[in-house]
Amino acid sequence: QVQLVESGGGLVQPGESLRLSCAGSEFTLDSYSIGWFRQAPGKEREGVSAISTREDTTYYGADVKGRFRISRDKSQNTVYLEMISLKPEDTAVYYCAARASNLWPTPWEESEYLYWGQGTQVTVGS
Numbered sequence: 001q002v003q004l005v006e007s008g009g010g011l012v013q014p015g016e017s018l019r020l021s022c023a024g025s026e027f028t029l030d031s032y033s034i035g036w037f038r039q040a041p042g043k044e045r046e047g048v049s050a051i052s053t054r055e056d057t058t059y060y061g062a063d064v065k066g067r068f069r070i071s072r073d074k075s076q077n078t079v080y081l082e083m084i085s086l087k088p089e090d091t092a093v094y095y096c097a098a099r100a101s102n103l104w105p106t107p108w109e110e111s112e113y114l115y116w117g118q119g120t121q122v123t124v125g126s
Contacts, residue, residue: 002027002115004096009120012086020081020120022096027115029072033103034079035113036070038092038122047108048094049081059107063089086124093119 003025012018022034035050049070050059058070069082079096097113106112 001025004098004115004117006094006096006117006120009094009122011123014087014124016086016124017082017084018086018122020083020094020096020122022079022081022117024077024098027098029077029079029098030074032098032100032114033107034070034072035097035099035103035107036079036081037095037097037108037110038090039095039119040089040092043092045095045110050103050107051079052103053100057103059103061108083122086122088125091122091124093121095119 005023005025006020008018008020033053036048037045038048039045048061048064049068051070067085071080096117098115099113101112
């Protein structure tokens with residue numbers, strides 16, 4: 001069964017860092033562009049970061065640019081989201097998702113994503 005599994009969430013203090021992982025089960029992430037999304041309580045889900053399948057072109061939301069970094073480890077079949085200088089407003093459930101279509105020009109178009117993980121909670125602050 002094709003699955004995406006996120007891990008690495010947790011409770012941290014403002015200014016601290018976390019690394020989220022998105023692992024593929026029963027399929028190879030290299031064949032897909034991968035996006036990270038987040039949903040805070042009472043808010044709509046929003047795109048955070050994405051990495052393309054071929055050139056590994058990366059995209060970042062305006063709120064996270066310069067603080068978050070997306071990368072692939074092909075040997076581990078995993079995509080990472082490294083988050084530094086975390087803020088309370090980064091608190092959300094973070095999801096990874098996979099799409100076969102090109103990211104450009106709509107990297108955050110959720111209907112283009114075929115597979116979604118179950119999410120991992122990130123809480124910044126008390």
